[in-house]
Amino acid sequence: GAVVSQHPSWVICKSGTSVKIECRSLDFQATTMFWYRQFPKQSLMLMATSNEGSKATYEQGVEKDKFLINHASLTLSTLTVTSAHPEDSSFYICSARDPTQAGGTGELFFGEGSRLTVL
Amino acid sequence: GENVEQHPSTLSVQEGDSAVIKCTYSDSASNYFPWYKQELGKGPQLIIDIRSNVGEKKDQRIAVTLNKTAKHFSLHITETQPEDSAVYFCAARRADSSYKLIFGSGTRLLVRP
Numbered sequence: 001g002a003v004v005s006q007h008p009s010w011v012i013c014k015s016g017t018s019v020k021i022e023c024r025s026l027d028f029q030a031t032t033m034f035w036y037r038q039f040p041k042q043s044l045m046l047m048a049t050s051n052e053g054s055k056a057t058y059e060q061g062v063e064k065d066k067f068l069i070n071h072a073s074l075t076l077s078t079l080t081v082t083s084a085h086p087e088d089s090s091f092y093i094c095s096a097r098d099p100t101q102a103g104g105t106g107e108l109f110f111g112e113g114s115r116l117t118v119l
Numbered sequence: 120g121e122n123v124e125q126h127p128s129t130l131s132v133q134e135g136d137s138a139v140i141k142c143t144y145s146d147s148a149s150n151y152f153p154w155y156k157q158e159l160g161k162g163p164q165l166i167i168d169i170r171s172n173v174g175e176k177k178d179q180r181i182a183v184t185l186n187k188t189a190k191h192f193s194l195h196i197t198e199t200q201p202e203d204s205a206v207y208f209c210a211a212r213r214a215d216s217s218y219k220l221i222f223g224s225g226t227r228l229l230v231r232p
Contacts (some may be wrong), residue, residue, distance in 0.1 A: 006162075032218055034219070034220070041225075041227075043208060044222045046219060046220070049218075049219060095220075097218050108165075108218070110155070110162040110163045110164070111162050113160070113161065113162045115160070
């Protein structure tokens with residue numbers, strides 16, 4: 001299947017700093033990418049939908065000023081956690097939709113995740 | 120909005136036995152139901168999916184069944200192996216342009232050698 005790469009795979013930062021996580025579709029163009037957050041032993045919670053060239057759509061309860069999403073190209077979306085605090089520590093996972101697969105409806109491929117620890 | 124419930128939360132089986140994980144969804148407009156396997160510290164990997172115009176799909180030891188009337192779908196793993204041990208998530212997606220997946224709470228499967 002298609003490959004989605006996330007970087008960094010893990011990051012430790014100090015409280016109050018900002019952290020950027022990249023999500024790249026390596027062998028396809030992704031018009032839509034999604035960002036999920038996963039706490040230990042819990043499910044994936046959708047944070048936002050990122051569409052290339054337009055503003056991200058955030059799910060209810062997700063602070064758009066804290067979690068900045070940029071989808072500047074068809075192969076790259078970034079999530080920036082601004083002024084990070086210990087409660088932002090989590091596993092962040094992106095997924096990208098390949099519109100050419102699954103009969104045109106688009107199959108989702110997931111990255112390997114980025115573990116953020118805020119001290 | 121869509122709500123997906125998944126049971127059981129943990130499942131322990133003997134190697135070679137079958138494992139069944141069940142999910143129910145609330146939105147009758149959902150038409151795509153994938154299953155993902157997530158190993159520790161990794162992202163989810165699609166293992167099988169089914170669309171609402173199909174009642175059953177099989178891929179080697181893995182099968183998924185869908186009951187649209189009852190709004191539930193199940194994952195069946197036969198002849199389980201220790202490497203099947205992982206967390207499994209079901210998900211549902213609406214038939215609209217959002218392509219958003221809503222995940223179940225996950226099932227931690229342990230296959231005992």
